[in-house]
Amino acid sequence: MTSRSFLAFDIGAESGRAMVGAFDGERLRLTEAHRFPNRPVRVGTRLYWNVLALWDEVHAGLRKAAAQCGPLASVGVDTWGVDFALLDAHDELIGNPRHYRDARTDGMLEEADARVGRQRIFESTGIQFMQINTLYQLLAMVRAGAPALEFARTFLMMPDLLHFWLSGHKACEFTNVTTTQCYDPRAGDWARDLLAALGIPTHFLPPVIQPGTDLGALSPSLVRALGANGLQQTRVVAPATHDTGSAVAGVPASIERYAYISSGTWSLLGAVAHQPMITPQALAFNFTNEGGVGGTFRVLKNIMGMWLVQECRRAWASPTGDLIPYGELFAMAEQAPPLGALVDPDDATLLHPDDMPAAIAEYCRRTGQLAPDGRGAMVRCILESLALKYRYTLNQLQALLGYSVEVVHVVGGGAQNALLCQFTADACGVPVVAGPVEATAIGNLLMQMVALGELASTEDARQVIRRSFPLVTYEPQEAGRWDDAYARFEAMLRQPRSIPI
Structure with missing residues (x-):
């Protein structure tokens, strides 16, 4: 059977890939056509995504995929959740999309709780409370009197924005919409009553579509601009757009x-x-x-996952910006003493510190532990703490599931x-x-x-x-050794902390 090729843009918080999948009827074969960085941009105290640079990389990925793999049946984009763009009446961007680690959401969990109550928010959305959620980003804009909310005519999540630019179709895909804490999964619609109670406008919220929706053909003007063969019949399909x-x-x-x-x-x-x-x-x-x-x-x-290691690695960069390879860090961790200091990976002080190794050392001091001695011990501390947090969370999940x-x-x-x-x-x-x-x-x-x-x-x-x-x-x-460490980890989590777990 002749294989057919499909293109996935998978864009994460650090980097993105354009991956071509060739399917012969039995097996899927992957080819990486393009890889690119995703670097946020800080302006003063604000942190933004460079969405136009990402769009330029999408162009490059389409060209390379078509050149390397021939005609593409379809293309789809997935990204991280919670972040969004606002478009005006002319479908122009209103400002650059903010990064979820932007500090504007500091204090917004407490603000929303004071206005409508934690229980109502969860009953309306079923979503975990995290200050990065779209709900708190929008609430921060309301509190700041952001004029963008008045001028906006369309709200799109990040992959929806790229799909709009690819196809001309404006809609928000279900899996990413549910990360916003602005959607009611039982009603099957935006949580409009909750948003109104928080003073958040809803006039710009578009229809919600399911994963696997065909959004139409790749924009003819885009195909012409790219000047690449193999894109004339390409469809734009919304996958599960949340990565x-x-x-x-x-x-x-x-x-x-x-x-x-x-x-x-x-x-x-x-x-x-x-x-x-x-x-x-x-x-x-x-x-x-x-x-x-x-x-x-x-x-x-x-x-919180490998973010802690990523930030330690960034802090340990050489004066010329060279980073230690991950393989070296994990090899050092393997040689470090086991199950020493432990941290809660989700502690608020580890969300966006300026210096992650210093923040971990301070966490250890605050919880009565000796800080990890050396880079290998620091990385091992992070990995073991993650594994123990997985166990803690798995126990909760099994209680919910009943098996x-x-x-x-x-x-x-x-x-x-x-x-x-x-x-x-x-x-x-x-x-x-x-x-x-x-x-x-x-x-x-x-x-x-x-x-x-x-x-x-x-x-x-x-x-x-x-x-x-x-x-x-x-x-x-x-x-046995891990059971002992878990008992110590649980006791640490019961100490007073900055945010709910």
């Missing part, structure tokens, strides 16, 4: 009772459910109900980190299946294939994953 939504669509699960960790800058640990879990226990545990593919929901919790998880699938960049995968198996006491690394791009591509009729269902898509990509299984070891 974790696509990553979960790329989990090669073969049993029902599994959990997943989408491991990257953030770690997202959860399970797939057919209905949102909007219960007092889910609120108490601060879980979220984000949209999935095929009418499902991702019941999960955001945990024990039999296996944890780790997908994304963290699947390459053998040390973290082994620590996760050890800490959680269940096998960990690592891979595929490119689960997000794969899930993006497979939803395009389902949309265009190349595959019949998401279950067919999972079978394609299992046939196409190698997986590595890590069995749990050293249970």
